[in-house]
Amino acid sequence: MIRVLIADDHHVVRRGLIVFLKTQKDFEVVGEAKNGLEAVELVETLQPDIVLMDLVMPEMDGIQATKRIKSKWPTIEVLMLTSFSDKDHVLPAIEAGAAGYQLKDIEPDELVNSIRKIMRGENIIHPAATTTLQEKIQEDKNLPHIQNPLTPREQDVLAELTKGKSNREIASSLFVTEKTVKTHISNIFNKLNVQDRTQAALYAVKHNLTEGSESGV
């Protein structure tokens, strides 16, 4: 059961989404928010799996709301659902931590599909928005939850980390000091957009970044 929170200032939009998602047996709309602030509050109490977030809303816009949500509850996914596909709207959304970006003209089936993909750990960008993203990616590579630019050494560290090892153990395995491991690990967290080693390990497992090794706890 995927628990969905809808955040949109237009009543019609919320109605439409709810009606449609109700036809999906494994979806449950746990709440509705009329603006970004309400969205953050409801996320806190309801702890949904995913938030369908409108970009433009009163009180607090979708970007701000997404930032707050992702910083407090990094595991809760946000799918930006809006009607703008230009650079100025897409990029901030992705940078804020949204796992996906879809235009509101999306087909219902496609929407459900997108949500499922996100829950599986994939990132979804509407084709129209992708092109504008591609350009930016060249200039600014700091969007690692889209593209993963871990260096070889960082991948080594992450692999060890994903075996449940401590910094000291990783250092010993890779024949470097604990300081070095800490440096790598900090960089990994930034690139993966996670806050700590547990999230990094879960991310690696979920996204199958653990190609090298096969053991686990």
Added chain:
Amino acid sequence: MIRVLIADDHHVVRRGLIVFLKTQKDFEVVGEAKNGLEAVELVETLQPDIVLMDLVMPEMDGIQATKRIKSKWPTIEVLMLTSFSDKDHVLPAIEAGAAGYQLKDIEPDELVNSIRKIMRGENIIHPAATTTLQEKIQEDKNLPHIQNPLTPREQDVLAELTKGKSNREIASSLFVTEKTVKTHISNIFNKLNVQDRTQAALYAVKHNLTEGSESGV
């Protein structure tokens, strides 16, 4: 590729195992140890995925070696391979942290099968040894890596933990103080036989203890 270390004081046994495992394309025997002490040392340098460990060996027996290995490298699995199926031999092995216990009369195919299962996170006990285990389980439930006695509340905490949350976040989600969360978490670690939250999260994911929720990083 599953990297195997063989620890047995009988040369013939080692030969036999090696020859057989060589026929398996995804197995690699990375080393052989003639006693427990050597096994521990080789584990340190070779970092295998799994150790096939004889119970009775000179220098250091399989139980001791397993204890040391599991305490230092909890992610490395140990399959006890021996010829005793009585209580006094089986229980210490399991308590030492062995993921499996098989008699030496095991069919080669069955052995490979067991190893694969262990790598998948399952625990393997030879039928003959299972019955003696069953009895003991009633008396002594402190064998959590076999049977998981997490209380409901501990399961709640573990579920939150497996979303990548910090203690503070878990506390807020479950409406208790951080102190309480720490208590639960310490207990969980003991029961799961892991050292920290990352290992616990990986354990939960691997062993599918995350029934309740579906989200991740």
Added chain:
DNA sequence: TTACATTTCAGACAAAAGTATGAGTTACCA
């Protein structure tokens, strides 16, 4: 050859995480 990325390491902190121990509460079982 300059510029940049990668890898290594250090010092100094701040912030979490974990452990140990004790204790009060409820709830249920024998």
Added chain:
DNA sequence: TGGTAACTCATACTTTTGTCTGAAATGTAA
């Protein structure tokens, strides 16, 4: 009704983690 398990919380620590800043060595691509 006494014992026990589960849940809660606290105090007092120790140990790890993680961040920031700075820096040196290496290799490589423009």
